Amino acid sequence: MDTQNILTLKHRPERCPICGGEVWKILYGEPTVEAYESRIENKIIFGGCCITEHDPAWECIECHVQIYQEED
Numbered sequence: 001m002d003t004q005n006i007l008t009l010k011h012r013p014e015r016c017p018i019c020g021g022e023v024w025k026i027l028y029g030e031p032t033v034e035a036y037e038s039r040i041e042n043k044i045i046f047g048g049c050c051i052t053e054h055d056p057a058w059e060c061i062e063c064h065v066q067i068y069q070e071e072d
Ligand SMILES: [Zn+2]
Pocket: 016, 017, 018, 019, 020, 021, 060, 061, 062, 063, 064, 065
């Protein structure tokens, strides 16, 4: 993907604002076996262990747009 779409929202949207696909939560760090096995059921994407100061909170599983959570 060449262009990087960045969205910032307060709450996880029910559907992707771009394509209408499902939006899953991104979980960082080493996943537990339980988390890994229930990833589809719980709609979790694993973001890996590299955590920066500002990582996206959710990702569309269709178009892979990443959504950042707006801080209060
Ligand atoms: Zn999408």
